[in-house]
Amino acid sequence: MFEPALLVLHSPAKPAAGAADPVEPVFTQHDTAAPVANALDLGITRGDGIFETITVINGMPQALDAHLKRFARSARMLELPEPDAAAWKHTLLAAIDSRELVPEAFVKLLYSRGVEGSGQPTGWVWLAESGDFTKARTEGIRVVLLDRGYASTVEQTSPWLLQGAKTLSYAVNRAALREAERRGADDVIFVSSDGYLLEGPTSTVVLKLDDRFVTPRTTLGILPGTTQESIFEIARVNGFETAYEVLTPADLRRADAAWLVSSVRNAAPVNAVDGAPRAIDAELTEAINAGLASRTV
Amino acid sequence: MFEPALLVLHSPAKPAAGAADPVEPVFTQHDTAAPVANALDLGITRGDGIFETITVINGMPQALDAHLKRFARSARMLELPEPDAAAWKHTLLAAIDSRELVPEAFVKLLYSRGVEGSGQPTGWVWLAESGDFTKARTEGIRVVLLDRGYASTVEQTSPWLLQGAKTLSYAVNRAALREAERRGADDVIFVSSDGYLLEGPTSTVVLKLDDRFVTPRTTLGILPGTTQESIFEIARVNGFETAYEVLTPADLRRADAAWLVSSVRNAAPVNAVDGAPRAIDAELTEAINAGLASRTV
Incomplete structure (x- = not known):
């Protein structure tokens, strides 16, 4: 201490x-x-x-x-x-x-x-x-999908909206977490106004989909994830393919596994979306978090 | 001093x-x-x-x-x-x-x-x-229209986006003003993604349109304007009608006069929109600012 x-x-x-x-x-x-x-x-x-x-x-x-x-x-x-x-x-x-x-x-x-x-x-x-994030890492977190209000194109069309920058103007991210709590959930995945998965208020979305690790493209107006990047390296070392794609809530629902990943909390498996339970892969999550904990860079 | x-x-x-x-x-x-x-x-x-x-x-x-x-x-x-x-x-x-x-x-x-x-x-x-805001109040300000990225309905559909709250998360408002400067302008009027006039980064839009004073409805996800409210009172005392409406950039262009109004700077007449000059009503602006300066409440 x-x-x-x-x-x-x-x-x-x-x-x-x-x-x-x-x-x-x-x-x-x-x-x-x-x-x-x-x-x-x-x-x-x-x-x-x-x-x-x-x-x-x-x-x-x-x-x-x-x-x-x-x-x-x-x-x-x-x-x-x-x-x-x-x-x-x-x-x-x-x-x-x-x-x-x-x-x-x-x-x-x-x-x-x-x-x-x-x-x-x-x-x-x-x-x-x-x-101590043991509970989030092992039992998982309940997420709700919330509209971020912006189209997936704003980073290109309207750079003054600062989407993709990690700013000190995070009141909306805090309000979204309060809304999640009100809905009985632990965290949020933002969705663009045109229906694409974006990111959490302080995390990146990673899915295991058709045996590949995928994450939303940063061109959608989201932060490039440092923890997600490390996870992709770990995944590739272990023989998985990785990809940046345009993903939808349907992809989240059909994924083999889903995580919100971030510094400090690392990989937290998603165990429910909008109140509907979904499976977590405890063994794979443990391997990912062990990999993150043993990074040398 | x-x-x-x-x-x-x-x-x-x-x-x-x-x-x-x-x-x-x-x-x-x-x-x-x-x-x-x-x-x-x-x-x-x-x-x-x-x-x-x-x-x-x-x-x-x-x-x-x-x-x-x-x-x-x-x-x-x-x-x-x-x-x-x-x-x-x-x-x-x-x-x-x-x-x-x-x-x-x-x-x-x-x-x-x-x-x-x-x-x-x-x-x-x-x-x-x-x-000293004499120049802005008498000669006017050049504005550009910038997309705020949100639909005009977000305050109702997505309260966690905090539209209509005056928050300390104003990085986007500051970025919009830098974008205005880059375009050779002094200030910004935000437009919703569905094409309605909203507000400035730190001001309210007031138009004189068909001999009435009009301002965008606050239900569009904008701040209720305290200075705009005072101006409406002054206008009514002087025999003008006032209204809260859904307005478009076309209304701004055809208006008899247009102002960005705010505390401190008071009423600044808009003398150009996106580089196109527009008339200001110097006499009416002076009367409005004199009215604001002599408020007793």
Whole structure:
């Protein structure tokens, strides 16, 4: 058991070419109970920023480069200054080093446009021990399908809707989870207004369909899944084919197995859709989660 | 000229019936440069909260009850604890009292679900002098129409999308304004995916159409406009009819006059739509803004 750690980056954006050497030290460690954010930070007033959550197994951040790549992609979509990957990496590793080794922790990167008018983005790194997700991983989760309201084409037609970016504007995702709870479920799979499976509020959908592992195409306006990518690697090593496809609720219902996959909780098998029970593959799920826990990158 | 004021509410939610008397004092005043927010406040990490911005003319907050009513409505839509209207009112009036009188200031109310797991919502009040909006009010603004991606029915069909709530998840509104700038415009009017006029990212659309004042119906998934409501009152006093209707881009183009109206900036006449110039009614706009500036409630 350890106390959470909170580090504030001094210079979270990549310095301009030819700029002076970055400020040293790179971060300041703070008391987690103490306030660190200005009330006018655009991360608060407008949800104008991005984040990543990375699992840390025995001190090893998992799929770190994939997370940092997605972090940079979200920044581009929001036209935030490019994050300084080296500074973020240095800071998150320092957070991990500052605490004892535990089997499962997570580190959260928060990057906002900063205080309005300052032109200085804000960066925070938060490290804490993970909760116990044994029940979700073994018994599974009940999901409901909820309309996300957007057509599957919006990422191409309307980039200002920021679909596919991991933003600090997640009030809708939280509201969807409350709606799921009201319907007696644990989680949500969003469906596009034209009827395609998208993603969970904080997870990626993976199906085992006709003996292949499939996930919705990211061109539908969804996040590229870092945990899903790791699962696809594990699947391929074990002789399965993998594919990115356009999927429907009917595919979810006829799939041999279905999971919501994400950092921290890893693969949670779906045991019910809109109140209708469905089978889970306990053995395969265990193998997937064992594979995720033993990642070396 | 005055320095902005920042007040933190001690108990922003309404106490439960039968609860002990509220903590006194109601707020603490803070240095605006000092951090007041915890990095794990859900207002930051999830944009999970709401806000209101209220114009203050010579120390008088404008349309205060309408703003507090909308604040309570947004809270209900996000299932936040009901804000303690008396505490918010007391705090914002104290912020105004703490500063000299100026012709135009604004006060911002920020209310979040608080630090994750704490069950304690957070409330901040921010007061600052307004910028100079003379140019927007007299020469007008260029707008572009942007698809909001949602059908006009989502508020009824999909309440978890929070359309019509004034949330801290405004990254899309900010991205839309950057898109407008890229297209050589100053502001945006969102259009539903089924082709109806909605609202601006931080304003309400008002048209003068066939000698009546009309605005889009709030059932289309948009905010009820406090400034628009005041303008309708002014219009009725001056013998005009007013109406809430389903409007299209064609109505915007054929209107005698069009405005984006909001607290702080008040009525800004639209002088171009998607690059096509359109007439403004300078005299009527001046009368409307004079009417707004002399509101007594």
